[in-house]
Amino acid sequence: MHTPTIGLIVLLFATFLGAGVVKGVTGMGLPTVATGLLGVVMSPLTAAAILIIPSFVTNVWxxxxxxxxxxxxxxxxxxxxxxxxxTVLGxxxxxxxxxVLSSRALGIALIAYAAYALFSPTVSIPKRLEPWFSPIVGVVSGVVTGATGVFVIPAVPYLQSIGLQKDELxxxxxxxxxxxxxxxxGGLLAHGAFRLDQLGVSVLSVIPALAGMWLGSIVRQRISPxxxxxxxxxxxxxxxxELTLHLFS
Structure with missing residues (x-):
């Protein structure tokens, strides 16, 4: 990644502010939104590296x-x-x-998750089956995360199906x-794909992400979730x- 330009800094600020708002309202979506938006103008590999610190901070919170x-x-x-x-392997x-292929894979992952969440019926998995489903879901989620930088498929639908209360979920x-x-x-570091300049940009992205979460908490009180x-x-x-059809240059 080259030295950030004013345009790139504005894009990063707007992206993480918007992604933070989504997370503040819904409790999720920051990595999905940020990776998707950044993936339009940079490779999913670079977007995933920038995402590391703001995603970690907001999710630990x-x-x-x-x-x-x-x-x-x-x-x-x-x-x-x-x-x-x-994930480390993927x-x-x-x-x-x-x-080009990883950008399209990211687009397909976003479409698949959104379509599932919009149109799928409610699924309930009995607790006795969790020891069988959990490792399968974990492996598939890790491969998708490793390949696209998106964390939601199929982890989110699975967690929504195992009977957790709202706060637990x-x-x-x-x-x-x-x-x-x-x-x-860890995977990016192991493969030599996480550089010091990306770490600096990632740290700076925490500020708009947290600001967005705060705004999202206000929005949540004013509109229907x-x-x-x-x-x-x-x-x-x-x-x-857009990502699926876009020819990354």
Missing amino acids: QILVGPDKFRLMRRLWLMMLCIVIS TRLLVVVDP VQALGLSFTVSTIALA KTFRRCFLLILIVLGL
Whole structure:
């Protein structure tokens, strides 16, 4: 990544401010929105590297709010372990795959998640089946994260299906995203794809991300979360189509 220009700094600020607003309203979406928007103007590999610090900071904050973090860790440890292993291995795809293909893969992941969230029926997975589903979901989520930098498929639909209460679900999402972020950072470092200049930009991106979360918490009190979520998912589909059809140069 070259020395940031004024235009790039403005883009980063606007991207993470907007992504923070989405996370403040819905409890998720910062990495999805930020990676999708940045992926239009840079490779998913560079976007994933910039995402590391703001994603980590905002998700750790999300985990710490509430009393259920340790119980959730015990319940979801196998899924988290599989996410770590497969993300570190899958990150190799971000490094070696042609940016055109990885950009299209990112677009497809965004479309798949948004379409599922908009149109799928509610699914419930019995607790007795979690030991079987958790490692499978963890492995697939890690591969998708490693290949695209997006953490949501299929981790989010799975966590929504295992009967967690509202506050538990928010914490579980924060746990999953934090583990994915750490694993993604480890994978990028292991493959020599996380540079010092990217770290500086990543740190600076925390400021608009936190500001966006604060604004999102205000927005959440003024509009219907259901309406906001529907608009957010439709935007993801449009963004995914743009990435899928866009010839990265």
